[in-house]
Amino acid sequence: MNNNAEAYWRANVSLIIKLLVVWFTVPFLGGIVFVDTFNQFNLGGYPLGFWIAQQGSIYLFVVLIFYYAKKMSDLDDQYEAEE
Amino acid sequence: MELQTLTYIVVGFTFALYIGIAIWARAGSTKEFYVAGGGIHPIANGMATGADWMSAASFISMAGLIGFSYQGYGGSVFLMGWTGGFVLLATCLAPYLRKYGKYTVPEFIGDRYYSNAARVVAVICLIVASITYVIGQMKGIGVAFSRFLETSYEAGLTAGMVIVFIYAVLGGMKGITYTQIAQYVVLIFAYTIPAIFISLSLTGNPIPQLGLGSSLLSDGTYVLDKLNQVVTELGFAEYTTSTRGSTLNMFVYTMSLMIGTAGLPHVIIRFFTVPSVKGARQSAGWALVFIAILYTTAPAVAAMARLNLMSTIEPTPGVYLEYDQRPQWFKNWETTGLLQFKDKNGDGAIQYSADKETNEMVKIDNDILVLANPEIARLPNWVIALVAAGGLAAALSTAAGLLLAISSAISHDLLKGIFRPNISEKAELRASRIAMSFTVLLAGYLGFNPPDFAAGTVALAFGLAASSIFPALMMGIFYKRMNTQGAIAGMLSGLGVTLFYVFQHKGIMFIQSTSFLGDMSPNWFLGIEPNAFGAVGALINFIVAFAVCKVTAAPPQKVQDLVDYIRAPHGEGTAVNH
Numbered sequence: 236m237n238n239n240a241e242a243y244w245r246a247n248v249s250l251i252i253k254l255l256v257v258w259f260t261v262p263f264l265g266g267i268v269f270v271d272t273f274n275q276f277n278l279g280g281y282p283l284g285f286w287i288a289q290q291g292s293i294y295l296f297v298v299l300i301f302y303y304a305k306k307m308s309d310l311d312d313q314y315e316a317e318e
Numbered sequence: 319m320e321l322q323t324l325t326y327i328v329v330g331f332t333f334a335l336y337i338g339i340a341i342w343a344r345a346g347s348t349k350e351f352y353v354a355g356g357g358i359h360p361i362a363n364g365m366a367t368g369a370d371w372m373s374a375a376s377f378i379s380m381a382g383l384i385g386f387s388y389q390g391y392g393g394s395v396f397l398m399g400w401t402g403g404f405v406l407l408a409t410c411l412a413p414y415l416r417k418y419g420k421y422t423v424p425e426f427i428g429d430r431y432y433s434n435a436a437r438v439v440a441v442i443c444l445i446v447a448s449i450t451y452v453i454g455q456m457k458g459i460g461v462a463f464s465r466f467l468e469t470s471y472e473a474g475l476t477a478g479m480v481i482v483f484i485y486a487v488l489g490g491m492k493g494i495t496y497t498q499i500a501q502y503v504v505l506i507f508a509y510t511i512p513a514i515f516i517s518l519s520l521t522g523n524p525i526p527q528l529g530l531g532s533s534l535l536s537d538g539t540y541v542l543d544k545l546n547q548v549v550t551e552l553g554f555a556e557y558t559t560s561t562r563g564s565t566l567n568m569f570v571y572t573m574s575l576m577i578g579t580a581g582l583p584h585v586i587i588r589f590f591t592v593p594s595v596k597g598a599r600q601s602a603g604w605a606l607v608f609i610a611i612l613y614t615t616a617p618a619v620a621a622m623a624r625l626n627l628m629s630t631i632e633p634t635p636g637v638y639l640e641y642d643q644r645p646q647w648f649k650n651w652e653t654t655g656l657l658q659f660k661d662k663n664g665d666g667a668i669q670y671s672a673d674k675e676t677n678e679m680v681k682i683d684n685d686i687l688v689l690a691n692p693e694i695a696r697l698p699n700w701v702i703a704l705v706a707a708g709g710l711a712a713a714l715s716t717a718a719g720l721l722l723a724i725s726s727a728i729s730h731d732l733l734k735g736i737f738r739p740n741i742s743e744k745a746e747l748r749a750s751r752i753a754m755s756f757t758v759l760l761a762g763y764l765g766f767n768p769p770d771f772a773a774g775t776v777a778l779a780f781g782l783a784a785s786s787i788f789p790a791l792m793m794g795i796f797y798k799r800m801n802t803q804g805a806i807a808g809m810l811s812g813l814g815v816t817l818f819y820v821f822q823h824k825g826i827m828f829i830q831s832t833s834f835l836g837d838m839s840p841n842w843f844l845g846i847e848p849n850a851f852g853a854v855g856a857l858i859n860f861i862v863a864f865a866v867c868k869v870t871a872a873p874p875q876k877v878q879d880l881v882d883y884i885r886a887p888h889g890e891g892t893a894v895n896h
Contacts, residue, residue, distance in 0.1 A: 240885070
């Protein structure tokens with residue numbers, strides 16, 4: 236693997252790790268472990284923790300995937316320019 | 319128009335559409351049969367993936383599971399679990415497997431671990447997971463027919479099989495993809511229209527996702543506050559906070575469904591049909607958009623339909639509905655046996671409560687919630703007809719995706735990959751059609767004679783995918799040093815532990831008398847229910863694989879180059895020639 240490809244892969248892995256930290260934190264901590272704490276706040280008629288578990292997490296997942304697709308597409312172009 | 323005539327017309331129209339698409343999208347090559355030629359637009363593939371993923375269980379049962387069995391908040395495990403897996407798929411699996419550019423999941427495992435044994439283990443996991451899953455779809459088809467079209471279960475199942483047979487055998491992945499797009503459109507309208515009406519009538523807000531957080535038109539309290547109040551008065555757990563088992567159980571359950579989703583082969587192979595790696599990433603995003611439309615609507619349907627049902631039975635606290643005065647939908651669903659009333663205190667009124675002794679609603683089936691929803695909300699007949707077509711679309715599209723995964727594992731991995739590597743393309747295409755025909759017949763047979771274990775099988779499918787397939791794929795991509803010995807030891811131990819746990823509580827092959835610990839929560843390991851055990855199996859898979867890998871030889875240079883190849887951007891599909 237040449238240096239370029241290695242840098243590309245490292246950038247990809249570090250991006251994935253960042254996104255997976257968010258992917259884990261919001262549903263598992265906000266929607267499950269600390270749900271009672273978040274339920275003390277409200278979002279309209281939703282208790283916040285309940286909203287995270289039944290609505291918010293799903294919207295977040297969509298955003299995470301498109302963010303990843305966009306970032307990687309930029310990274311692909313950048314890598315290609317350096318080839 | 320008469321409801322039944324209308325239902326026949328709507329369902330008949332959708333079936334004609336699917337057959338028309340099948341004739342238009344015939345497969346002429348193995349590439350078209352296995353991966354639809356590899357040229358499907360990412361948005362179109364996202365829509366097809368949505369239909370592929372959303373099964374009879376998502377469409378018919380999920381809202382009822384959330385609203386009744388899991389008592390509200392507990393149902394969040396399905397909502398987060400069945401969507402969160404797509405993030406893993408989009409970042410950790412789909413792009414690299416697409417880059418590799420082959421046709422099946424076992425094929426990648428066989429090449430990456432340079433071993434036919436690994437490939438065979440993967441084929442077995444795939445077939446067991448997919449067949450257990452397909453039985454549920456077949457049952458869904460038979461049930462939807464018999465309820466809405468008043469045919470017998472067998473006649474309905476036969477009609478469904480004929481339709482799947484035509485477009486799956488003729489068109490392979492190509493035919494399946496285009497019909498799935500049509501099926502997505504049918505099922506999403508069928509799901510959201512009743513939800514919009516019910517949200518509008520309760521809250522005045524046409525968007526169910528917002529309606530669930532709004533206040534009721536009737537007395538101005540928030541929907542969820544009202545629901546909490548109504549259910550706790552009857553002795554049920556509070557809707558917004560009742561967990562499913564312990565917090566740890568919720569946590570592990572959600573994680574298992576996420577990993578299982580990412581590891582299910584029939585979902586993964588959908589990403590082989592897009593033109594590029596970039597397309598695979600975007601397509602995963604679009605798939606989740608299309609899935610999220612239904613999944614964010616489901617909690618609103620669950621809460622609002624439960625509220626409607628309860629206020630029908632008990633209009634004001636302490637005043638119960640007279641049994642003679644029950645509405646027409648109540649009578650209709652009583653005849654199906656899904657709704658049962660028993661007048662225990664003989665007062666002629668319906669008392670519904672959490673107390674088993676005095677509760678007179680002795681049965682409220684989960685499936686009622688979605689199926690009877692339009693009737694409870696007094697929607698026009700064409701909406702009810704549409705729900706029938708939507709349920710069938712959800713079951714058919716998932717069944718077809720599963721059947722393709724099974725038949726390509728047989729014709730491509732076993733026949734071409736292992737037994738007859740020199741088979742010509744034409745012969746392989748014929749073989750894949752024959753394999754597909756047999757798979758449809760087998761699924762139909764299992765639909766006619768559902769084995770005793772059918773009810774417990776979803777746990778098995780997700781458990782297998784999570785504990786065997788997902789870790790093997792992920793380590794194959796992200797850990798270059800992983801070798802044959804590690805991968806096989808990992809897959810077998812993950813699989814073994816998961817199966818052992820499920821069987822010891824649910825019975826060997828789900829025969830209850832052979833369950834030596836019983837399905838009782840005191841015996842559960844750390845309070846984790848068998849359905850939720852896949853994540854533990856996956857963890858064991860990873861640990862065993864790393865341990866074995868450390869003490870055995872590194873994979874050959876050729877395989878390490880292969881890993882470099884799938885990690886690098888661009889150049890997809892050209893380097894690997896079939």
